[in-house]
Amino acid sequence: MVEYRIDRGSGVPAYVQIVEQTERALRMGTLRVGDKLPTAREVVAATAVNPNTVLRAYRDMEQAGLVELRRGLGTFVTRSLARPGAEDDSPLRAELTAWTARARAAGLERADVLALVTAALDAYDNEQHSKEEDA
Amino acid sequence: MVEYRIDRGSGVPAYVQIVEQTERALRMGTLRVGDKLPTAREVVAATAVNPNTVLRAYRDMEQAGLVELRRGLGTFVTRSLARPGAEDDSPLRAELTAWTARARAAGLERADVLALVTAALDAYDNEQHSKEEDA
Amino acid sequence: MVEYRIDRGSGVPAYVQIVEQTERALRMGTLRVGDKLPTAREVVAATAVNPNTVLRAYRDMEQAGLVELRRGLGTFVTRSLARPGAEDDSPLRAELTAWTARARAAGLERADVLALVTAALDAYDNEQHSKEEDA
Amino acid sequence: MVEYRIDRGSGVPAYVQIVEQTERALRMGTLRVGDKLPTAREVVAATAVNPNTVLRAYRDMEQAGLVELRRGLGTFVTRSLARPGAEDDSPLRAELTAWTARARAAGLERADVLALVTAALDAYDNEQHSKEEDA
DNA sequence: GTGGTCTAGACCACT
DNA sequence: GTGGTCTAGACCACT
Incomplete structure (x- = not known):
């Protein structure tokens, strides 16, 4: 629930x-x-x-x-949005859980973590964009 | 800028x-x-x-x-919100960048990644709460 | 209201x-x-x-x-700013009401009264400051 | 100055x-x-x-x-706004100085004092208005 | 040129 | 019906 x-x-x-x-x-x-x-x-x-x-x-x-x-x-x-790779027992998820624990233990707040992830996503997307343009 | x-x-x-x-x-x-x-x-x-x-x-x-x-x-x-641990060259950040690349490569969308992180944060916070209650 | x-x-x-x-x-x-x-x-x-x-x-x-x-x-x-001493029936208030009536009756305008009070407050604060410095 | x-x-x-x-x-x-x-x-x-x-x-x-x-x-x-009654040595002023000191000593902030005076002025003006209407 | 206030008016969120 | 966001546009305060 x-x-x-x-x-x-x-x-x-x-x-x-x-x-x-x-x-x-x-x-x-x-x-x-x-x-x-x-x-x-x-x-x-x-x-x-x-x-x-x-x-x-x-x-x-x-x-x-x-x-x-x-x-x-x-x-x-009525519809699933589930992704393979996002399941409870996926390695990606385990890694992220571990990373999050380290980040929080290092003093990062919830908002800091979210900011970092957003930045990482932006960086990744920008990189992909430039690769596409190169191709 | x-x-x-x-x-x-x-x-x-x-x-x-x-x-x-x-x-x-x-x-x-x-x-x-x-x-x-x-x-x-x-x-x-x-x-x-x-x-x-x-x-x-x-x-x-x-x-x-x-x-x-x-x-x-x-x-x-006029005020900084910067955190040690969130700098460009921090290990935490490097790890997250790598993880994000893997997640995206595995087919997770931006929203999936954000959902995972939110879940990981919630899980961590809940765990801390219960530890505090035990103490 | x-x-x-x-x-x-x-x-x-x-x-x-x-x-x-x-x-x-x-x-x-x-x-x-x-x-x-x-x-x-x-x-x-x-x-x-x-x-x-x-x-x-x-x-x-x-x-x-x-x-x-x-x-x-x-x-x-959601929050009170009320002060003890500023209530309707406080002696301070009664004294001020009386003083104000005298001031107005003596021909002082609203702005004059406000100017006087501001001056009195400034004088008091300055005096306190210098006392603090002496200490 | x-x-x-x-x-x-x-x-x-x-x-x-x-x-x-x-x-x-x-x-x-x-x-x-x-x-x-x-x-x-x-x-x-x-x-x-x-x-x-x-x-x-x-x-x-x-x-x-x-x-x-x-x-x-x-x-x-080029023009004076001075009022008799507002001079340095006027009794009204001495009384107000004394009152202000008591108010501040009683814990009222500058803003409280100003609020009280404004209220007293409003009250006086309202009273005068109603007297005028009676007349 | 940069921020700041205000208005009229449209449309939205919430009870 | 009550607050909330947003826009366009006028005019102001300040550097």
């Missing part, structure tokens, strides 16, 4: 945070096709967000083809 | 994206105390965002003590 | 005037934790200021930790 | 602060007809404000008939 955490004050709309967190769970394989999302009522209880806000997020994901809202039954995952 | 990229479809307000990207540059040491941010006009030219939106972002960072807006002169970094 | 009065000829930005008047009400205890500020619309109706200007003021106070903007609900005081 | 103190960050334009502080000195009798204001150069040295900003303030006061700019000579007070 996904557990949503809404960071009010981040400036990111609540419904966007719900969508992002759901997609993340889909990519990680935490959430699979057929799985049920928490009910609006449950999300409300956990996050103090208004039910309409949850429904807005769920509706957005339905339009994106990720979930299906079944009246009276709940909301269910 | 920072270069802002605004993703208009992300649902994240433009001014928040500017703040986030600036903070990231501060954490990475790309931007240092005394450095000048691009002028509102320059950002407008590069991102097609309205000048008011840029100023809103800059003002927010000023109130957070990160930069100083000097009328007639420009906007300047 | 606070009632804002915007003096358009003063050269002081309208949003600053709103912040100042709110803080004054907080210091006086007129406004307490949990109290609701007038909605942007109400302020607009009363002052002919643009809603954006009101929101700018409210946002500034939110960042200062004084109030909380709750979408769909309103804006609420 | 007036000494200007510019509070950047107060949100009040620098030139307005200069005008306000000058008027205060005029009301207090600290500055009298014929007195010379500090030169732009001196103000710049003391406040790190741009000379044009000082000149802007002086020009505004010239238009208000308070001072006269004499090229090559300086800026001179």
Whole structure:
């Protein structure tokens, strides 16, 4: 079961945070096709967000083809975003877990880690771009 | 010089994206105390965002003590968020760069990588929490 | 309920005037934790200021930790600035009320009174400074 | 000689602060007809404000008939705002000085004192208004 | 030329 | 209905 955490004050709309967190769970394989999302009522209880806000997020994901809202039954995952390589037991994941532990132990904050990763991704993408241009 | 990229479809307000990207540059040491941010006009030219939106972002960072807006002169970094361990030549960074390359080569998208890192951070934090509770 | 009065000829930005008047009400205890500020619309109706200007003021106070903007609900005081000694029934206040009446009756304008008080404050502060230096 | 103190960050334009502080000195009798204001150069040295900003303030006061700019000579007070009752040795002033000392000693901040005075002035004015209406 | 305030107005997020 | 973002555009403050 996904557990949503809404960071009010981040400036990111609540419904966007719900969508992002759901997609993340889909990519990680935490959430699979057929799985049920928490009910609006449950999300409300956990996050103090208004039910309409949850429904807005769920509706957005339905339009994106990720979930299906079944009246009276709940909301269910209809498409996987899971990647081979992102599974629980993948080597890549184990390596990252180890690296993260080292980074945090070295004093880097969550935001520092995220900044580093974003920078690494940007660097990689730029490099690929220039290779493509060379070709 | 920072270069802002605004993703208009992300649902994240433009001014928040500017703040986030600036903070990231501060954490990475790309931007240092005394450095000048691009002028509102320059950002407008590069991102097609309205000048008011840029100023809103800059003002927010000023109130957070990160930069100083000097009328007639420009906007300047007043506080560093740089971390030892996040420098260009740090081992942690080199390791992450290598890992990212492998992840991307293995077919993981940018969003997959970010999802993995977020998961790893969550896992680490949860573990620390439970250790603290044990203690 | 606070009632804002915007003096358009003063050269002081309208949003600053709103912040100042709110803080004054907080210091006086007129406004307490949990109290609701007038909605942007109400302020607009009363002052002919643009809603954006009101929101700018409210946002500034939110960042200062004084109030909380709750979408769909309103804006609420989250921190007190009240001082013992500034209450309605404090002797200090009674004395000042009496003094003010005498000053006004003696022909001093509002601005004169404010000038006198500012001078008295400056004099007191300077004296304290020099005492500290002596010590 | 007036000494200007510019509070950047107060949100009040620098030139307005200069005008306000000058008027205060005029009301207090600290500055009298014929007195010379500090030169732009001196103000710049003391406040790190741009000379044009000082000149802007002086020009505004010239238009208000308070001072006269004499090229090559300086800026001179041409009108008094002094009030009987606001002199250095007036009883009102002595009483206020004493009251201020007590207020500060009781823990009230500068801003608290100013808030109290403003409230007292408002209260007095409201009372007068209602008396006038009765009459 | 650089930042800063303000307005009117459109559209969105949230209750 | 309440706050929130964004735009275009006018005009101001400051260097």
